[in-house]
Amino acid sequence: MTRLTRRGLLRSGAAAGMLAASGLPLQAQMKRGGRLRAGLAGANTSDNWDSRTHSDNFMQNAGNGCVFDSLTEVAADGTLIGELAESWEATPDAKTWTFNLRQGVTFHNGKPFGADDVIESLMLHTAEDSKSAAKPIVSAITEMKKITDHQVQFVLADGNADLPYLLSDYHLNIYPAGQIEEAIAKGIGTGLYQVVSFDPGVRFVGKRVDSHYKDGRAGFFDEIEFIAINDSTARMNALLTGQVDAINRIDVKTEALIKANPMVNLQEVTGNRHFTFPMLTNVAPFNDVNVRRALKYGINRQELLDKILLGHGRVGNDTPIGPANQYYAGDMEQLSYDPDKAAFYLKEAGMDSLNIDLSASSAAFAGAVDAAQLYQSSAKPAGININVVQESADGYWSNVWLKKPFCASFWSGRATEDWMFSSAYEDGAPWNDSQWGTEDSARFQELLVMGRKELDSAKRREIYTEMQMILRDDGGVIIPMFANWVQGVSNKIATPNTIGNLWGMDNARMAERWAMA
Template structure:
């Protein structure tokens, strides 16, 4: 299976169906039992509407449990078909033909087909709809039903990542004509069907009989997800055996959990990263030398050690993470170097610099402390950082994108193009550095329509290098996803690193020993 290159998969995903069908976990898995999850990230406003999913409870119970997408990223990062069996692109990556899996039914018995795909995608661009996946679907200029199990998408501009984007957890497949009912009751094609759902409190689902993933996923008889937003209560629930797995382990109690023989911690480094974006159209950040001085004035390892308590990796001032396909692992690592910082200060014609850094724990947990560490390490280079503690309420509307330098976080994106075009393409609303770089922009457009995997690697590698060298954001660290489970549970060889809890697919991939 390893001979299948990504390009092969991208252009003709014909083998993808085979991968999914034979994707048996290396270790023998057992059927049975009720998985009890204690999950943070639940809200009383939760619903089965994929367009609104943004927090872990619904991401896990939505795309990971009750619903399916067209494609799926496996735990090892490989893209396979979920409801799509295979796909094929035209040479300009503009026209994509998806062959759908046959014989799939929704939980209410309706057969899944091309109409459902089209209706489900149209939900995101419907008038008044507030969907986080709107830009993805809006890029499709035409959707054509070729036959009951084939759909052709024509994109406004070529996008080699299109099948990847179809794995996004917002883009769930609903039964056409019954979408309202499906959202009200949670009717999908997933491995588990909804038994009861109390938003912000609890969801219970049970295994569907005769599912297309039989034998490769879905080992539990039922799953009970309990909303436990309070972190001490969540850790307690796992320690006392009330639940079998929890997300977002509290670093403070982590040593205690490690000491418990019935609990194990699992952590992965994904794309989630913390940033300090500066508005590069404002002085002094418009000077690349000032930005460089700031890049050398931060002690990244110290931040990983003290803010993340070691649960992370140092960042390199670009937003592409280890979970991305073309992550440039060989890029020279920026390190704290007071002399270099001073050198670039001199280049900028400055002997000292007084700047404000706005931070609040709304940006990320520990942001204010991180800003203070920055302040301490930058002092040696003659840079006086004044940490401005901003109120957590309204941080994203009043501080981020408004203050010249602030703290921010990104959960990362599954593809390089998606990440770059969300926050670093010139002119996009979330460009939190107002950064414009002609070469970067040119590479971005070239990479988007390029189907050749090697060429894309070099394109995205160069983009990461440009950002690392002179970009407007400081990315001191990647934060790990740290979750914990009872030792009664077992899982495959790899743990997905796109989201928490094995890319939010713990209910599909794990089993009881």
């Protein structure tokens, strides 16, 4: 899904030729050495090594991407591989899970890694008053048992086939048991890079550990330097003047600067991050499925994608499941802009015209107000009069989102279908921003529970495809577009052919997966 430029094509074309000649996987040509300097947005002076507080790309990259490991890891192609866990198995009800842990792993301070570290680290998230974003994942585990030093068993309250996936979450880093406080103060993990210096909101420097269980397949740089650059122009300048080798979150308006510079390339992947217009399905007129359908046909998704994201994304189909998900129904028929159909459904709802307010603010996503205005003009021919209410960005999430019946919002997406649906579409979930429930679709809620326990991949695909169809046809959230991760990489850096699309910067694991060219 990486977009190829002419230059990139030449380079990777040459690489592919070599690959064919040697028969070696591309990874084998990655050579050790050098220093990766990256300018990253998403840093804050309150950053620290407590992964429960991690929420943005800088600490994702420095924490889970350099210093710490979790039990499992989502590979660049979306498959799940073991990290500190080597293998795992579940009982048929998906309730009891046994994880076999990797042997011979040590923390940066020399302490050997074992089952106690896993249990104690996970318990951090369920501590009383814990504000961890991963609390729901861990609190679903009712019992954690150490079977041997390198085997743990988790018992869940309800079966969940996604547990190994969930344990790859970047909040669930493993710390050394009994020394967690020190480990959080200094940054002591089992990752490929150990902390040399860390100045919150300013800079992180890491040094490759001498020997690591990922030797040969990851961790090619000798040193890592992450520089906090929250200002997008400054980030771009740093890349263009060669002071950093990679930057995240490129402002797509400045894309031309990258294309004009022979030293840097644009790296672009479509993931799960999506922009939405949720409507409260328990509030009139949105409780009428025909009104929702009218609104679905009244939005010109392609126009929004072209004008708001300048084409850097793909149109949405009113389901939150994106290309970075396993069971993404990409071949499902696409909703299109059709004012006649919109007018038809409006008639079905017994109306000639509809007057509604749409609340938007730049807090929801960059360009949200413009997007709402485009929606306004595309819905007009169908007799839908949208009044765009521009809300203040401050306090948007507490005063507007979940409160106003129709507003703009965004989701960064989740690694698994079940996680996404249970966060935002399960009856009664706190962030269910369309108040989508059993009343609207008993079938959806039933499938949600079924899919969670199902271990058979083919059956899960059926279940999740049907759920995506229900959301497309009846759902209360309009999802016009998925936004790409757009990042810039210098040609001094070699990147693999497949770039992770779950989070920015190769799933925040560029330090592990990239190398000097």
